[in-house]
Amino acid sequence: MNIKTLCITGALLLTGISVYAQKKKEVINDSNTPLHLLQPAYKVPYKALTTSEVKTDLDRILRYLEKTTPTRVVSEKTGKVITDYNNLPADAQLERGAFRLASYEWGVTYSAMLAAAEATGDADYKKYVTDRFNFLAEVAPRFREMLEKNGTTDPQMKQILTPHALDDAGAVCAAMIKAQLQDKSLNLYPLIENYLDFILNKEYRLADGTFARTRPQLNTLWLDDMFMGIPPVAWYSQLAKDNQQKYLAEAIRQIFQFAERMWVPEKKLFRHGWVESMQDHPAFHWGRANGWALLTMTEVLDVMPENHPQRAKLMELFREHVRGLAACQSGEGFWHQLLDRNDSYLETSATAIYVYCMAHGINKGWLDALAYGPVAQLGWHAVSTQINAEGQVEGTCVGTGMAFDPAFYYYRPVNVYAAHGYGPVIWAGAEMINLLNKQHPKMNDSAIQYYSTEQKTTAPIFSVSESK
Incomplete structure (x- = not known):
């Protein structure tokens, strides 16, 4: 190696050492970087949301369903x-x-x-x-x-x-x-x-008139049947030409008779099934069934007069259920197949129902936007990831019977042809559009916050020395 080559090699070595030293000096730490502003590795979007984004997702589902649900004999x-x-x-x-x-x-x-x-x-x-x-x-x-x-x-x-x-x-x-x-x-x-x-x-009904089934056991209540039976009766009170109040009274009676047997107050959740002949009543808090219950209350509150003597009681049950559900939301924005069992899978249809009901509750003035707006928005971001390019809804549990062991719920399949996902996702998206048109969500110090008026200022930037 000649002198010239040796000099060049030495110079390159010194440059490398200098660059390394500079890089080492610039390692991100608490002293030189506002660490609270680092971008988290979210699994679903966590950001501001626009109505046009939601509409684009909904349109994709609509076009898919227009093609796949013909009206011909x-x-x-x-x-x-x-x-x-x-x-x-x-x-x-x-x-x-x-x-x-x-x-x-x-x-x-x-x-x-x-x-x-x-x-x-x-x-x-x-x-x-x-x-x-x-x-x-x-x-x-x-x-x-x-x-x-x-x-x-x-x-x-x-x-x-x-x-x-x-x-x-x-x-x-x-x-x-x-x-x-x-x-x-x-x-x-x-x-x-x-x-x-x-x-x-x-x-079929129990002796007190509560909607019931004879499977899997005689005189079984299915939480699903709150939604399958009660909203049409309540809505018919708006269409019937005579004795309208009797239909609303029947709908309200059914809700409270279901709740008497199926509401679990310490969890603020409903059990999926209740069998009259059981001495003990196991509580499996299946996600979609709890969605049907919350959706039922939402539907009935929509047609219930403000001065109805039982409105306050129903409203409190609705709010308690929302509190219980909000506490179960996962970090990815979804809710679990069994709500209180975090090792059960994350499920789309239940998540979409909760997003709709919470957003609707905010829009109606039943729920606090500051508390539940971010919950609904995170839920929608999660749901939106399950709308594929074709417009199919993924991650939806197929039709599900009733069981009194966890394995049944844990291993129910999911499928894009599980029809249960499409209506809830469209409903959730529609209500999120209403919510975004009424409220003013904004990123503030990296978090979604809901405001009743538009915030003109930028999100506060804290100095490195401020405690976090």
Whole structure:
């Protein structure tokens, strides 16, 4: 190695040492950096939110559902589309899409679409509902004739014509009542009255009149049935031509009779199931069922007069439930499949229902925006991550029975075709748009804070010396 090469090598070595020393000197620490401003490694978005972002997510779901829930009658044998409903062949059926048009899950979806139309001003959401309701109202009499003539008909239509469970009737009925109240040009009364007849006169009940089932044990209460049975009765009080108060009274009575058996005050949560013959009553706090309970109270409060003598009692139960649920939210914004068991998986549909109910409660003045606005917004950010590019909703637990052991709930599958996720996500997004239009959330010292008025100043920046 000659002198020139040696000098160059030495110079490079000294430069490297100098750079290393400089880098070592600039290591981030408490003395030279405001560490509280470092960017956390969030698993879901944690940031400001705009109505346009929410609308974009909702539109993706709408376009997907428009394609996958057709409104046509076809021949089961040939698949040929039938346009003459007055001459239906014996094998006529609703064209099969990805989801059933009259399942209880789709009843939730119709209610959510109506809410989205109002929140966004986009008529396509309402059109989705009215197109399908008009279609069902038009074909139902023809399928009834087929049923009476042949003793059988398309199972999806039979579920509408001869409901055998609250699942068959309640959620779709409530959505039809809302649609009829909004649009007098619709003629959904025959379907509504048929559903209400089953709910009020044919559904199995306990001796005190509480909606019940005979499975998995005789005289079992399912928390799900609060939503499947109570909202349509409450909403019918707005549509009935006579004795409206009796329907609202029945809805309120059902809520408190469910709560008497299923509310767990120390947890501020509901148990999923209650069996009359049990000496002990295990409490498995299934996420979606608690969502149905909270949504039921939300729906009834919406139609309950401000001066109703039982409104304060129902409002307190609603608020207590919100307090219990807020305490269970995970750091990712989701709620768990079993709410109080953090090793159970994070689930989308329950999370979306809670987001809707909390945001709606804030918008109605029932809940404190400062306390629950950030909870709802974090929940929405979580839910939004489950809307894939196609518009499908991921992470939703499939239909679920009742169990008295944890493994059943822990291992229920999730699926993009679990219809339970779509309505809650649309409803949550619609109400978040309303919330963002009423409130003024802002990042303040790296945290989401809710304000009743717009904050013009920037978030405070604390000096390094300030305690954190």
